[in-house]
Amino acid sequence: MTPDALYERLRARRFIFAGPCALESLELALDTAHAVREAAEAAGLFAVFKSSWDKANRTSLDGFRGPGLARGMEWLARIKQETGLPVVTDIHEPEQASPVAEVADVLQIPAFLCRQTSLLLAAAQTGRVVNVKKGQFVAPWDMAPALDKLHSTGNNRILLTERGASFGYNNLVVDFRSLPIMQGYGVPVVFDATHSVQLPGGKGTSSGGDRRFVPMLSRAAVAAGVDGVFLETHPDPDHALCDGPNSWPLDKLAPLLRDFAALWSLPYAC
Structure with missing residues (x-):
């Protein structure tokens, strides 16, 4: 799928970005990707597989980061080939943009x-779709300058993602007003349902989270008219190597996606 074709599909709404926080193993990633595709197809939603080859901002030096650039791109290419799903993954430094864009369909800015x-300019200059996550410390209207930077390259295939705002120490809160505010800049907006329930640094040497609130917040975002939903999902979240407390169980993904589909079909979810 070309970048233009993918972006037009994302602009049509009813999509998910879903997968494990980090690439723990090729087998786990492939199994998860197949399950994501099956659940999304059954709900009539478009799916993009997400996972990180490097989690560069871990709380602790000992935190699991992923397989690294070379192996990570090899695994993501294999997942694309075997599942037919586009993939989205993070970059953290400008020089990573070009090699990651050879495989990834969407470059994500943490x-x-x-x-x-x-970093923004390097990502946009690849010509790929770029998804920028709004910082926990940034107001929705403060994303306009980031969009200006991206558009300056001539790349207009941009997404913005809401993932909660800092609420005191080790806590986040979602202001759903940010969804229509950022949509007002003419770009699709994604709601990150699982990072929005994260408790950053809440476990001392790692982040905590409370996945109980994922369904409520994500359904609220869809009902509010968000274009897509970002979900970290794992077959065994309690033993995930990264962001387990806020990851949604893979065996509970299908019914949640059916809820999204039902809400997106309602007149007010548009």
Whole structure:
């Protein structure tokens, strides 16, 4: 799928970005990707597989980061080939943009880096779709300058993602007003349902989270008219190597996607 064709599909709404937080193994990633595709197809939704080859902002030096660039791109290419799903993955430094864009269909800018000019320009210059996560410390209207940076390259295939705002220490809260505000800039907006229930650094040497609230928040976002939903999902979240407390169980994904489909079909979810 060309970048233009993919972006037009995303602009049509009713899509998910879903997969494990990090690439723990090729087998786990492939199994998850197949399950994501099956659940999305059954609900009539478009799916993009997501997973990170490097989690560069772990709380602790000992936190699991992923397989690295070379192996990560090899695994993502294999997942694309075997499942037919587009893939989205993060970049953290400008020089990573070009090699990652050879495989990934969507380059994602992590929330902590949403204002990094060189990183934004490098991502946009690849011509790929770029998804920028709004920082926990950034107001929705403050994403306009980031969009200006991206558009300056001539790349207009841009998404913005809401993932909650800092609410005191080790906590996040979602302001659903940010969804229509950012949509007002003329770009599709994604709701990150699983990072929005994260408790950053809440476990001392790692982040905590409370996945109980994923269905409520994600259904609310869809009802509010969000274009797509981002979900970290794992076959065994309690033993995931990264972001387990806020990951949604893979065996509970299908019914949640059916809820999204039903809500997106309602007149007010548009």
